[in-house]
Amino acid sequence: MKGLVRFFVNVMQKYLPDAYLFAVILTFAAVLAAWALTDKSLIEILNSWGNGLWGILGFAMQMILIVVTGHTMASSRPVKRLLAALASIPKDNAGAGMLCALVAGIASWINWGFGLIVAALLAREMARKVKGMDYAFVVAAGYGGFIIWHAGLSGSVPLAIATKGHLAEKLIGVIPTTSTMFSIPNLLISAAMILSVPLLIKLIAPSKEDVRVVDPALLIEPEEPEEPKVKTPAQRLEYSRLVTLLLGAMGVVYLARYFYINGALNLSLNIVIFVFMWLGIIMHGTPIAYVRAVAEAIKGGAGIAVQFPLYGGIQGIMVGTGLGAMLVSWFVSISTSFTFPFFAYIASGILNFFVPSGGGHWVVMGQICMEAAVQLSAAPSKVAMAIAYGDQWTNMVQPFWALPLLGIARLGPRDIMGYTCMVMIWGGIIMGVGLLIPW
Numbered sequence: 001m002k003g004l005v006r007f008f009v010n011v012m013q014k015y016l017p018d019a020y021l022f023a024v025i026l027t028f029a030a031v032l033a034a035w036a037l038t039d040k041s042l043i044e045i046l047n048s049w050g051n052g053l054w055g056i057l058g059f060a061m062q063m064i065l066i067v068v069t070g071h072t073m074a075s076s077r078p079v080k081r082l083l084a085a086l087a088s089i090p091k092d093n094a095g096a097g098m099l100c101a102l103v104a105g106i107a108s109w110i111n112w113g114f115g116l117i118v119a120a121l122l123a124r125e126m127a128r129k130v131k132g133m134d135y136a137f138v139v140a141a142g143y144g145g146f147i148i149w150h151a152g153l154s155g156s157v158p159l160a161i162a163t164k165g166h167l168a169e170k171l172i173g174v175i176p177t178t179s180t181m182f183s184i185p186n187l188l189i190s191a192a193m194i195l196s197v198p199l200l201i202k203l204i205a206p207s208k209e210d211v212r213v214v215d216p217a218l219l220i221e222p223e224e225p226e227e228p229k230v231k232t233p234a235q236r237l238e239y240s241r242l243v244t245l246l247l248g249a250m251g252v253v254y255l256a257r258y259f260y261i262n263g264a265l266n267l268s269l270n271i272v273i274f275v276f277m278w279l280g281i282i283m284h285g286t287p288i289a290y291v292r293a294v295a296e297a298i299k300g301g302a303g304i305a306v307q308f309p310l311y312g313g314i315q316g317i318m319v320g321t322g323l324g325a326m327l328v329s330w331f332v333s334i335s336t337s338f339t340f341p342f343f344a345y346i347a348s349g350i351l352n353f354f355v356p357s358g359g360g361h362w363v364v365m366g367q368i369c370m371e372a373a374v375q376l377s378a379a380p381s382k383v384a385m386a387i388a389y390g391d392q393w394t395n396m397v398q399p400f401w402a403l404p405l406l407g408i409a410r411l412g413p414r415d416i417m418g419y420t421c422m423v424m425i426w427g428g429i430i431m432g433v434g435l436l437i438p439w
Contacts, residue, residue: 001422005204009418016414019303019399019406023310030314030354034321045321052316053309056357060308062273064301067407069276070117071297072290074124074408075221076283083125093133094205096126097141098198104145105194109152113272113404119145120408127214134206135214139409140416141201143402144423146395148193150388151186156358157388160366161380167362168370172380179381186385189434193427200426204419218410221296224289238288244281251278300407311400315355315364324351324364332372340378341386341435344369348390349428356400361391382439389431396424 017025027049034045073079086103090096100122108115119142127135150157158180160166166174180186206212227239237243251274258271284290318324331347332340348361355364365387373383395401397420399413406412 001203002207002210005206005419005422006210008421012414012418012421016417019403019413020307020310022399022413023307023314026354027310027314030317030323034317034323037326038321038323040321045317048316048320049313050316051320053313055316056308056312056360059357060304060312062270063304063308063404064298065273066113066117066276067300067304067404068294068297069273069280070113070121070404071300071408072293073276073280073283074117074121075293075296076280078283079121080125083121084129086122087125087129090126090130092130093137093211094202096123096130096133096138097201097205100126100138101141101145101198101201102194104142105148105197106145108146108149109190109194111152111154111272112146112149112401113154115146115149116143116401116405117276117408119143120405123409124219127219132208132211133214134211135218135409136212136411136415137206137419139405139411140419140423141198143405143416144197144201144396144420145194146401146405147197147392147423147427148190149395150358150392151181151190151193151385153181155181155388157362157366157384157391160359160362161384166366168366168380171367171370171374175381175384180385180388183381183385183439185382185434185437185439189389189431192430192434196430197423197426200422204422224292239286241285243287244285244290248278248282251281300404300410303407304403307400307403311356315357315360318351318355318364319360324355325368327351328365328368332368335372335376337376337378338436340372340376341382342432344383345386345390345393345432345435348387349394350390352391352394353398356391356395356398358388358391361387379439382435386435389435393424393428393431396420396427 016022031045031049034040035042074083090099100119103122104115104119107118120139123135123139123142126138127133149155158177161168161172161175161180162177164174228235231239255275255278280293281290284293327350328347331343335343344365348365351361351364355361369383369387370380372378373380397417399417402413402416406416
């Protein structure tokens, strides 16, 4: 197994391009595939691409804020002390990877954004604590825990079909989360993934001769300037804890009301960002300390700002030209009621390279798959979870979702994806077998 891991690591190090170039190559591939397989002209394809290019700008901003607010919160003294205590638990490289994968898996099941941030921050802190630790390996282990996100509380597809007015409501009605994310089969598959991925991480941990020593520059945190003894009126406001206290209180009141009305586990992406932001504001103590932390954290969002429009363009091609629907329809044509959830899972995994967004997946696959489920007498709830599993499955070799984590860790996709190839293989087996068992 270690030999296979070494092979994947070497391949990724040599041949996986930078995440930006990966998105560019996928863009070219989507254009060529649409030109060859659909009846659309090149001008029509480029029009679909251009229309989609800015379609996920709002989401891109959310992702940048996930990186910035998470990193800013982590740079506060209270969080540093908490992470330091947790990072003191493992004693070796394999233990650090196991702990990071387990914590990230649990956190990702609760909320995907939370899981990515926790994984990156914990890995950074353990790199300072655990001697002989392979930093890239442990960051990869944390991203491996993310493979369970779409089966959890923030899963886009199960939440979509539980909401009135979803795009397939006329076919399947509204399906409660008790039949999807909280169903016994999904809980068993989720538990198997969360508990077994850390064991896999232990098996694939690099030998001492393969350990890559972390560059100390990646772990350097900027020193805080000393507070001036004599302050101008403007500086008094900048260093005022009262300003932070009043602003923090406003956020706490809002969040308390939100969770009282919606429930403690109703975590949307905006609420996660809000929580990270206000915790950071409060824990940094003064306005100027928070501003300085944000200025340092914003560096990790550069890759997201450049790459997300490209994925919006790819999604525009897949939807606007019908290429995505064509892919799904082919899998439908070779399916039976028994095999359809499995083939929907495979189709979703392939589509994820071009549309690495849970919501985008549902737009491309939802209507077609639900029509097929009704025609083939397959359980719509199981088919919906198959789409969700496919989306999370190939994330392990698709750098799109790794960007927030990599932004904080200050690494590139080729540093981690040799290891996450193994997580993808193992997770693919668990989810595939789970879908071939009657629900």
